Amino acid sequence: MDLFSNVEPTHQTYATGLVYLRGFALNNAPTLLADLNQVIAVAPLRSMMTPMGYPMSVATTSCGSLGWVGDAKGYGYSHVDPQSLLPWPAMPESFLQLAENAAETAGFKDFCPDACLINQYHIGTKMGLHRDKDERDFTQPIVSVSLGIPARFQFGGNKRSDKPIQILLNHGDVVVWGGASRMYYHGIMTVQANTHPILGNKRINLTFRKAG
Numbered sequence: 001m002d003l004f005s006n007v008e009p010t011h012q013t014y015a016t017g018l019v020y021l022r023g024f025a026l027n028n029a030p031t032l033l034a035d036l037n038q039v040i041a042v043a044p045l046r047s048m049m050t051p052m053g054y055p056m057s058v059a060t061t062s063c064g065s066l067g068w069v070g071d072a073k074g075y076g077y078s079h080v081d082p083q084s085l086l087p088w089p090a091m092p093e094s095f096l097q098l099a100e101n102a103a104e105t106a107g108f109k110d111f112c113p114d115a116c117l118i119n120q121y122h123i124g125t126k127m128g129l130h131r132d133k134d135e136r137d138f139t140q141p142i143v144s145v146s147l148g149i150p151a152r153f154q155f156g157g158n159k160r161s162d163k164p165i166q167i168l169l170n171h172g173d174v175v176v177w178g179g180a181s182r183m184y185y186h187g188i189m190t191v192q193a194n195t196h197p198i199l200g201n202k203r204i205n206l207t208f209r210k211a212g
């Protein structure tokens with residue numbers, strides 16, 4: 001079986017409120033990836049500094065009117081790319097449409113993201129448990145799109161110590177959380193060796209938020 005393209009879309013809501021939309025972005029993936037290439041040509045992927053003083057293992061960039069940035073002083077959102085001092089690239093229409101459709105399918109009408117964080121994972125990288133808390137508007141959900149090689153997503157609760165569930169996110173999968181679970185802890189476990197026919201040994205994640 002072709003693990004990457006032969007996926008029946010299914011929707012599942014977990015007890016914590018996380019909505020898993022399997023394969024929701026599969027048909028749009030070629031367009032998303034073409035548009036992604038345009039974004040990273042203008043705002044290249046780079047490793048942001050953590051306040052702890054070392055670079056993140058995951059490379060990031062952004063599109064939309066606000067971009068997520070990190071440096072020695074902390075994390076937050078900026079209207080400009082700190083590397084070029086230019087505004088972030090506009091959010092491609094394909095990104096916006098997909099994010100709005102996914103949010104609506106998950107029960108969140110009128111999602112209007114102004115920020116898309118792009119995370120690139122190589123084999124052996126991970127993202128520790130954290131909450132998305134740098135945004136202003138917590139009434140709007142988070143929409144997270146996975147492309148490339150699979151990774152294990154952890155989704156816990158309001159406390160870091162709440163035992164997270166684990167979901168394997170494959171190319172084209174989308175997860176959405178909001179409402180009571182908007183601030184829940186989540187992360188990505190160490191990415192295991194794998195190959196994707198288009199993205200090679202990489203995983204790309206697009207996280208849509210209403211940040212401003």
Ligand code: SIN
Pocket residue numbers: 119127144146153186187188205207
């Ligand atoms: C994040 O929480 O910012 C990224 C999640 C993911 O890569 O799936």
Ligand code: FE2
Pocket residue numbers: 130131132186
């Ligand atoms: Fe996050």
